[in-house]
Every structure is written in C-alpha cells, then in structure tokens.
Amino acid sequence: MRTLIKHLLASTEPREAVTAKGWVRTRRDSKGFSFLEINDGSCLANLQVVVDAGTPGADQLAHLNTGASVAVEGPLVASPAAGQKWELRARRVELVGATDSSYPLQKKGHTAEFLRTIAHLRPRSNLYGAVFRVRSRLAYAVHQFFQERDFVYVHTPIITASDCEGAGEMFRVTTLKGNIDEKPEADFFGKRTYLTVSGQLEGETFACALSNIYTFGPTFRAENSNTARHAAEFWMIEPEMAFCDLQGDMDLGEEFIKAMARHALEHCAEDLALFGKFVDKALHERLRFVVERPFVRVPYTEAIEILRQSGRKFEYPVDYGLNLQSEHERFLTEEHFKAPVTVYNYPREIKPFYMRLNDDGKTVTAMDVLVPGIGEVIGGAQREERLEQLLDNMKFHKLAPEDYWWYVDLRRYGTVPHAGFGLGFERLLMFLTGVSNIRDVIPFARTPGNAEF
RNA sequence: UCCAGAGUAGCUCAAUGGUAGAGCAGCCGGCUGUUAACCGGCGGGUUACAGGUUCGAGCCCUGUCUCUGGAGCCA
Numbered sequence: 390m391r392t393l394i395k396h397l398l399a400s401t402e403p404r405e406a407v408t409a410k411g412w413v414r415t416r417r418d419s420k421g422f423s424f425l426e427i428n429d430g431s432c433l434a435n436l437q438v439v440v441d442a443g444t445p446g447a448d449q450l451a452h453l454n455t456g457a458s459v460a461v462e463g464p465l466v467a468s469p470a471a472g473q474k475w476e477l478r479a480r481r482v483e484l485v486g487a488t489d490s491s492y493p494l495q496k497k498g499h500t501a502e503f504l505r506t507i508a509h510l511r512p513r514s515n516l517y518g519a520v521f522r523v524r525s526r527l528a529y530a531v532h533q534f535f536q537e538r539d540f541v542y543v544h545t546p547i548i549t550a551s552d553c554e555g556a557g558e559m560f561r562v563t564t565l566k567g568n569i570d571e572k573p574e575a576d577f578f579g580k581r582t583y584l585t586v587s588g589q590l591e592g593e594t595f596a597c598a599l600s601n602i603y604t605f606g607p608t609f610r611a612e613n614s615n616t617a618r619h620a621a622e623f624w625m626i627e628p629e630m631a632f633c634d635l636q637g638d639m640d641l642g643e644e645f646i647k648a649m650a651r652h653a654l655e656h657c658a659e660d661l662a663l664f665g666k667f668v669d670k671a672l673h674e675r676l677r678f679v680v681e682r683p684f685v686r687v688p689y690t691e692a693i694e695i696l697r698q699s700g701r702k703f704e705y706p707v708d709y710g711l712n713l714q715s716e717h718e719r720f721l722t723e724e725h726f727k728a729p730v731t732v733y734n735y736p737r738e739i740k741p742f743y744m745r746l747n748d749d750g751k752t753v754t755a756m757d758v759l760v761p762g763i764g765e766v767i768g769g770a771q772r773e774e775r776l777e778q779l780l781d782n783m784k785f786h787k788l789a790p791e792d793y794w795w796y797v798d799l800r801r802y803g804t805v806p807h808a809g810f811g812l813g814f815e816r817l818l819m820f821l822t823g824v825s826n827i828r829d830v831i832p833f834a835r836t837p838g839n840a841e842f
Numbered sequence: 843u844c845c846a847g848a849g850u851a852g853c854u855c856a857a858u859g860g861u862a863g864a865g866c867a868g869c870c871g872g873c874u875g876u877u878a879a880c881c882g883g884c885g886g887g888u889u890a891c892a893g894g895u896u897c898g899a900g901c902c903c904u905g906u907c908u909c910u911g912g913a914g915c916c917a
Contacts, residue, residue, distance in 0.1 A: 417876045424876050437877080455867085472877045490868045495853060496878050497866055502909060503853070558915090587917090612915060613843060625917065704913085715913075768917065813917030826910095827917095838908090 395432035397465055400475055404465040409436055409477060410485070412513060413457045415496045416450070423450055425479075427459060430518055433659045437468065437476040446482035455496055456488040456513070501829055508833055508842045516667065519660035520830055523653065524818055530652040531605055531626055531814070534645060540601040540628060545588030547607065550580055551793070558611040559583035560621075584609035587811060589627055590743075590796050593772060596629035596807050597799050603628040605814070613837050617826040618763070620815065622835040629809030635745075635754040635771040638808035639731050642758050642767045643684045645812070646729065650679045653821045661822070669823025675761065676821065684729040687721075689713075689752065692732050695725055710736050713757075715764055722759040730759045742786040743796075744770040745806075746778055756810070763820050769810020776800035 391408050411429030421442050426435040438461050440447050453459055463480035493507050494514060504511040511517040532542065548562050562584060563569045564577040573581045588604040595602045604627045611621065628641060653661060654676055665672045687695070696707040696717055705714040713721075713732065722730045733756040734747060744753035758767035773779045779800050783790050790797055818830040828834035833842040 415878075417879050418873085419876065419879090420873050422874075422876095424879085426877080435877095439875080468875090470875055470877080491852070492867090493852065495867050497853075498878085499853065505909090608917080610916075614915060615843080616913080616915095617911085619916070623917070765917070811917060816917060 391460075393431035394427065394429045394434070394436045397436055397477070398432065398434055398475055400465060403467060406462060406480075407465050407477065408460060408462040409438070410460045411436070411458070413453050413455055413459055415455055416453055418450075423447075423453075425453060425459070425461070427461070428513075428518075430512070430522075432522075433515060433519055433663055434473075437473050438463075438479050438482075439476055440479045440482055444479050444482055446484070447479075449482065449484040452484050452487045453482075454488055454492070456492040456494060458485040459483065460485055501826065505828055505834070512832070515663060517829070519663050520818070520822060520824060521832060523657045523660050523822055524830065526657055527649060527653065527818060527821065528605075528814070530649055530656075533652075534648050535601075535603045535628065538601070540603045541595070541599045543588075543592060543595045543599075543602045543604050544606065545585065545591040545604050547585055548578075548582050549585045549591075550578070550582050551590055551796075558613075559586055560609050560611045586610055587625065587627065589629070589809065589811060590793075592627050592629040592809065593807065594795070594799060596631045596809065597803070597805060600631045601628070615837060617828070618816065618819075620827050620831060620834055620836055623827070623831065624814035626812045626814055626817075627809060629807060631805050631807045633771070633808045634806055635733060635756060635808060638769050638771060638810060639686060639733065639756050639758075642756070642769060642810050642812075643729075643731065646684075646758065646760070646766070646817075647680055649817060650676045650821060654680065664823045668825075669762075672823040679729060679760075682728055684731050684758070685726045686731045686733065687726075688734045689732055689736065690734070692717075692721060692730075696720065699725065710738060712739050718757075718759045718764045719761075722764075723761045727761070729761070732757050732759065737785070740770070742782040742788055743772050743779070744782075745773045746782065754808070758810075760820050762823075762825075763816050766816050766820060767810050767812045769808065771806065771808040774800060774804045774806050776804065 391410050394409055394411060397407060397409060409427060411427040414426040414428050414435050417424040423440045425438040425440060427438055428435045440450060460483040461477060461479045463478045465475055465477055468474060468476040494510055499514065504514060504517065512521055560583060561569065562582045565575065585608055587608060588606065592602055592604050606624065607622055608625045609622050612619065630637060630641065661672065690709065692713065693707060693709055699720065701720060703716055705716065707717065722728065734752040735755040737746060737751060737753050740753050740755045744755050746753055754771035756769050757765050760766050773782055779797060780790055815827045815830050819825065819827060822830065824830050828836065
C-alpha cells in the first residue's frame with residue numbers, strides 16, 4: 390500500500406514498513422550505498438531514500454537517474470543527518486520506468502522559457518509543481534467561498550451566440566466548410582456561434598431567479614495579445630447578486646480577494662515559501678497587507694485628479710473621459726496608495742451598455758479592482774435594471790435590442806437591482822504566487838501561435 | 843498588432859572579423875552519511891533559417907522564423 394510522501398514527511402514517529410512511489414529527482418552515490426531523492430508531487434519536499442548495496446533491486450541503481458519512476462519499501466526512520474527529519478531505509482527498490490540521456494529536466498535550475506517548451510514535463514519541477522498545487526487549492530477555495538455564502542454554481546454555456554457586447558474578439562465555432570459566412574443558417578446551430586467570452590449575461594438570468602450565483606469556467610478571447618497577462622483560453626469567476634448595488638459588489642470583490650489571499654497563506658505555506666524565496670521576495674508582505682488592510686476606494690473622477698496632480702509624466706494622456714492606462718493603474722495601486730484600489734463610477738462612454746447609469750447622467754456604476762504587480766484583477770458593475778434606461782443605453786452604444794431580447798426580458802418581468810463582477814483566475818494566481826507570466830500559472834497555455842500540447 | 847532586445851552543445855552561458863570553449867547534465871571510474879554531494883576521465887556543434895559583404899563571418903548587412911521585455915486590447 391503506497392503512502393504519499395507528504396504524509397510520510399508529516400509522520401510523528403518512525404514506521405516499520407512503508408511504500409513510497411514517485412520520480413527520482415537526484416541520486417548521490419557513495420561506496421556501498423546511495424541516496425535517492427524521490428518526489429511524487431504530493432508536496433514540494435522530496436523523500437530521502439537510503440539504498441545499501443545488496444538491497445533487492447539495488448542492481449538497478451545505475452538506471453535510477455533523474456526522472457526515472459521508482460517504488461521503494463522499508464522502514465521510515467529519523468534521519469541521522471541534517472537536512473531532513475525522516476528518511477526511508479530501503480529494503481526493496483523497484484525501477485518502474487527508466488529514462489535515458491534525453492530526459493530534459495535537470496536537477497539544476499531551468500529558465501521559464503525553456504520549461505514552456507516542455508510543458509508536459511514541467512510540473513515535475515519544483516516551481517511548477519508548486520504553482521499547480523496552489524492552482525488546485527485555490528480553485529477549491531473559490532467554490533468554498535461562494536458555497537459558504539449560499540451562492541449557486543451555474544454552468545453557463547461554452548458555445549454561445551451572444552457576444553457580451555464586444556468583450557473581445559471571438560473564436561468562431563462552426564461545422565461549415567469553405568466560406569463560413571455564406572449561409573450561416575445552414576450551420577450546426579442554425580446561426581453563427583462562438584466560444585464564450587463571458588458568462589455574465591447568462592449569469593444575470595440565473596441571478597434573477599436564484600438570487601446569488603457564480604460561474605467558474607473557461608472563457609476564450611481571440612485577441613492577438615502578446616503579453617504576460619493575456620491568454621486565449623483562461624478561467625473566469627463571475628458572481629452575480631440580485632438585490633445588490635455597487636457598494637455590495639465592491640464589498641464582495643474585496644472580501645473575495647482577501648479570502649483567497651488568506652486561504653493561500655493558511656493552506657499553501659510550503660509552496661508559498663518557495664515563491665517567496667525564488668520568485669517574489671515581497672510576496673508574503675503583500676499578501677498579509679491584502680488580508681489585513683481595507684482596500685482604497687476612489688471614484689474615477691478623483692483618480693483622474695490624483696493622476697493629474699501627481700506631477701508624474703505619463704506616456705498616455707490623463708483626462709476625464711479617457712480610459713485608465715496600465716501605467717496609470719500601476720501608479721495608483723503601486724505608488725500612490727500602495728494598496729489594492731477599487732476605482733468606481735466611470736464615464737458612460739468607455740463602459741458597456743449593461744452598466745447602470747448614475748443620476749448624474751454621465752457616469753455608470755462600474756468598478757475595477759487594481760492590485761500591485763498585476764493591475765486590473767476584477768472588473769464589475771451594478772447592472773442597469775430599468776427597462777427604458779437599458780434600451781436607451783443600447784441605443785447610446787448602437788446595439789440592437791432584438792439581439793439581446795432574452796436579456797432585455799429580465800427587465801420586463803420582475804426586474805431587480807443586481808450587480809456582479811468578473812475575475813480572471815490566472816491573474817488571481819499570479820497575484821497570489823508572484824509568478825509574473827500567465828503562461829506559467831495555466832497548465833497548457835493557449836496564446837497566439839501556440840497550442841502545441 | 844507596434845516598439846526594443848535575444849537566438850552558439852541536452853541546459854546555462856563564453857568566444858577583437860582569424861583553429862567554436864566552460865560549467866552542469868549524460869556515460870565510465872573513485873569515495874563509508876550525502877543535501878543542486880564531491881574527485882578523475884570520456885563523448886557531445888549545420889553558431890535559428892535563407893541570402894549578401896569579405897581572403898576569411900558565431901560576430902557586419904538584408905529578409906524570415908521563434909522567444910523575451912514593454913505597449914495596445916482586456917480578465
């Protein structure tokens with residue numbers, strides 16, 4: 390019966406006979422015996438195995454190179470040397486699967502660029518093993534957060550005919566051959582369909598029935614974006630709350646990010662320590678800061694004033710009615726406030742039709758949460774719940790109401806104030822791990838020109 | 843897509859326009875407790891690709907491809 394290495398290393402007393410299985414990280418030979426470092430991915434640390442010459446299976450030692458898979462059994466004993474608490478004294482060793490000299494992973498450091506070219510092997514490295522354990526744990530934490538607050542998990546469609554008002558370029562889904570725009574009504578679904586860029590509109594329909602809902606699933610953007618923060622396929626979390634306004638929306642977003650940071654600190658300590666040491670020395674300080682301090686909230690108009698009076702030369706102009714550029718967002722969160730910042734009440738012109746128009750007639754109830762190092766991590770809004778105003782917004786943004794008939798219906802039948810936001814799971818992971826490239830927090834990154842694995 | 847930089851051994855990197863090298867990895871050997879073990883030895887190259895300049899190009903020029911950083915779009 391195999392025991393995971395994380396459980397072996399957490400032992401409180403020696404054990405008479407255990408079996409460990411995993412992959413060899415390194416082997417150190419001495420005359421008469423060898424040390425094997427074995428990792429099975431259950432935790433960051435390796436299990437040290439001592440194999441004496443003459444141990445059954447020790448004749449295979451020469452093949453137990455870095456990368457080989459192995460099964461060992463024997464007693465778990467306190468290690469007499471510094472460096473590890475426990476070690477396994479092998480009574481039997483079995484080479485499960487050998488490697489050869491072409492195995493690309495070494496025990497020395499590799500660059501992230503090289504490891505991306507071997508995405509099928511990189512989870513066997515310390516850093517990527519840690520990243521993907523944290524990813525799994527945080528996915529669990531996302532569900533826990535919402536389920537504990539009585540949010541209902543809704544599976545919004547992956548294939549969709551609505552485009553969520555230009556949230557981005559879309560991937561076409563079709564079974565047609567040749568010119569796919571010639572007769573879209575002959576296509577599989579009888580109309581043009583795409584991979585979803587957001588589940589928000591569908592999510593709103595469920596919030597207007599089940600009160601508080603969230604989605605958590607893959608979304609797709611066909612943008613030709615070549616940055617460390619964009620992927621063509623990424624996972625998005627989109628809560629939506631009925632009978633909720635912008636204040637409640639900002640409260641939830643802030644609470645959510647704090648909860649994720651707290652969860653990572655409490656449940657991923659060993660992996661976070663690795664990130665703190667090799668990836669981002671300021672990680673722990675930043676996470677504790679996020680957990681302990683309230684976020685700064687500032688209206689868009691005020692943010693513009695702060696930027697104007699900063700005396701800072703920006704590459705892009707700062708003016709009311711213009712979008713905040715990356716450099717502006719970074720200044721606000723990293724330099725001016727030195728804290729996560731929620732900017733709200735943006736000009737109507739630069740935000741989508743579904744956001745609620747404020748009484749000033751000029752701004753809408755949008756909010757963006759900006760965090761140091763990443764920039765925008767949350768984008769949300771209170772939605773326009775008034776039928777006439779929604780139709781007016783659509784006219785303002787030159788959209789046809791009949792294309793959104795089911796969305797408009799929500800305002801026709803028992804409309805309620807409601808609000809929600811979207812949060813990119815990978816960007817959250819970047820923030821929580823300090824890893825600076827989105828390609829390194831998703832198992833197999835989809836970026837322009839890259840779908841090898 | 844735009845701007846900048848970079849492509850040399852499996853990996854990380856050297857090499858004034860003049861015989862392509864080191865460390866690590868691999869293989870062989872040594873070492874009685876190692877910790878990215880250590881010590882000795884061996885093999886390993888179409889210098890991203892295609893042209894051009896030159897007596898001579900890894901190095902200079904042109905084009906292409908890929909990657910990285912930044913920007914735009916956004917999450």
